[in-house]
Amino acid sequence: MSSVLAKLLEELTAGRLRVVDLTQPLSPQTPLLPLPPQFNNTPAFRIWELSRYDERGPAWYWNAFETGEHTGTHFDAPVHWISGKDLPDNTVDRIPPKKFVGPACVIDISSEVARNPNYLLTPERIRRWEEQHGRIPASAWVLLRTDWSKREDPKDYINLKENGPHTPGLAQESSAFLAQERDVLGVGVETVGTDAGQAATFDPPFPNHYLMHGSGKFGLAGLSNLDRLPPTGAVVVAAPLKIVGGSGSPLRVIAITP
Numbered sequence: 001m002s003s004v005l006a007k008l009l010e011e012l013t014a015g016r017l018r019v020v021d022l023t024q025p026l027s028p029q030t031p032l033l034p035l036p037p038q039f040n041n042t043p044a045f046r047i048w049e050l051s052r053y054d055e056r057g058p059a060w061y062w063n064a065f066e067t068g069e070h071t072g073t074h075f076d077a078p079v080h081w082i083s084g085k086d087l088p089d090n091t092v093d094r095i096p097p098k099k100f101v102g103p104a105c106v107i108d109i110s111s112e113v114a115r116n117p118n119y120l121l122t123p124e125r126i127r128r129w130e131e132q133h134g135r136i137p138a139s140a141w142v143l144l145r146t147d148w149s150k151r152e153d154p155k156d157y158i159n160l161k162e163n164g165p166h167t168p169g170l171a172q173e174s175s176a177f178l179a180q181e182r183d184v185l186g187v188g189v190e191t192v193g194t195d196a197g198q199a200a201t202f203d204p205p206f207p208n209h210y211l212m213h214g215s216g217k218f219g220l221a222g223l224s225n226l227d228r229l230p231p232t233g234a235v236v237v238a239a240p241l242k243i244v245g246g247s248g249s250p251l252r253v254i255a256i257t258p
């Protein structure tokens with residue numbers, strides 16, 4: 001075995017490296033992104049029992065489920081957006097698997113978001129983070145810690161008002177900077193989607209999706225436990241289901257962290 005992998009296992013066994021679950025529970029209660037009613041909305045997660053050690057299957061328990069690709073903690077592939085529709089290897093089944101592992105840069109904007117639920121990450125805030133923690137490396141996941149996943153009531157989590165949802169995100173200059181100047185794998189957020197709640201009203205609409213996916217970058221939505229990660233030094237493992245032609249999928253996201 002390579003000495004690096006042997007060392008990894010030794011550190012995990014000794015507890016000097018920890019595995020942190022960045023995933024929210026997936027159930028029929030999982031909150032959904034509310035799109036304006038003229039658009040198709042995603043169905044809720046649905047699960048039903050096939051047998052439970054009974055006449056339907058005497059020795060086994062199993063379920064079937066159906067879900068939207070973008071329900072709960074999920075991965076966004078470039079083909080999800082019109083700007084990424086013609087890129088090579090843009091569906092979940094075709095993304096090279098080495099891109100499912102990458103270093104995490106965690107930008108903590110929880111105090112800004114506590115004051116303003118519509119806070120947008122600015123390029124100045126990214127530069128301030130880089131002055132403290134170093135340049136964001138290519139092929140990193142940039143994870144926005146907002147503490148939004150601590151909102152347990154789905155009403156508070158979606159934060160829907162008469163003019164749409166109010167949740168934090170990225171200014172479009174930041175999405176462009178991260179995709180083009182830093183060549184990240186993508187951005188991960190604690191909210192229901194990788195754009196801010198009010199992003200349907202931005203120009204272009206949903207700019208983070210437009211810019212990230214147009215540059216072949218990915219998204220992770222509905223993350224949790226980002227407060228358990230250091231600003232740098234953790235490694236994210238995020239491998240979506242191999243849905244042929246899929247635009248995304250629910251997944252289990254983990255981080256290996258000191």
Ligand code: MN
Pocket residue numbers: 070074075076193194221248
């Ligand atoms: Mn999505």
